[in-house]
Amino acid sequence: MVETLNSKSGIGMTSARTRGRMLERLREQGIRDAVVLAAMGAVPRHLFVDQALESRAYEDTALPIGFGQTISSPYVVARMAELARHGETSAGRDLGRVLEIGLGCGYQASVLARLAREVVSMERVAALVGKTRVRLRELRVNNVKPKHGDGMHGAKDYAPFDAIILAAAFAEVPQELLPQLADGARLVMPLGDSTQILCVVTRNGDSYSEQRLEEVKFVPLLPGVA
Ligand code: SAH
Numbered sequence: 001m002v003e004t005l006n007s008k009s010g011i012g013m014t015s016a017r018t019r020g021r022m023l024e025r026l027r028e029q030g031i032r033d034a035v036v037l038a039a040m041g042a043v044p045r046h047l048f049v050d051q052a053l054e055s056r057a058y059e060d061t062a063l064p065i066g067f068g069q070t071i072s073s074p075y076v077v078a079r080m081a082e083l084a085r086h087g088e089t090s091a092g093r094d095l096g097r098v099l100e101i102g103l104g105c106g107y108q109a110s111v112l113a114r115l116a117r118e119v120v121s122m123e124r125v126a127a128l129v130g131k132t133r134v135r136l137r138e139l140r141v142n143n144v145k146p147k148h149g150d151g152m153h154g155a156k157d158y159a160p161f162d163a164i165i166l167a168a169a170f171a172e173v174p175q176e177l178l179p180q181l182a183d184g185a186r187l188v189m190p191l192g193d194s195t196q197i198l199c200v201v202t203r204n205g206d207s208y209s210e211q212r213l214e215e216v217k218f219v220p221l222l223p224g225v226a
Pocket of ligand 1: 065069070071072101102103104105106107108109122123124125128149150151152167168219220221222223224
């Protein structure tokens, strides 16, 4: 795996400098949380996409990861992480256990793993779970638990969560997920089908408040497993 070793040592488009430019762009786009920026700087995004796409890994774009799915753009990954930690202010809180729905290639989970004690990540496509589990092991990301299953129902056995993040869009907030939030915790998701809005639901005791933010573009949350 000479190429991988080369890219790990930071040559060319996949170098630390390229990642530094990505961080500059994230700051320009309004990402303020230093902890999130540090996590984005530390995770080698190029190792989560096919080698043919490595040189594009740090562009601000979603890229295909096979099975008709995409790795979310750096901005959207950073934005969701920031919202999970605190919302619009600049100081965030450390997270204990986080639920991600839509593991995909494991990039977002690896970023979240630097902000949380543990990330439980559900994925409906079995082949992606297998492939990503191997990748996470190789990259020594030890606090992500990939789970094969329909994330629409959450992961009751692991609840409560300090944040729930959906990496796939749905027309409504899946109601089964709400009681799985810890008090004060937030759920962040793309809400809608053809037009989607980033949505944050915050739990306060037995009530929930909802905030709608900017427009986003995600693949759909699909029922069942594959
Ligand atoms: N966070 C991922 C983005 C993956 S795209 C990354 O960084 O790569 C969204 C993923 O959600 C896809 O892999 C898709 O298979 C998965 N998905 C869609 N519906 C789902 C469901 N009901 N339960 C679990 N995963 C689902």
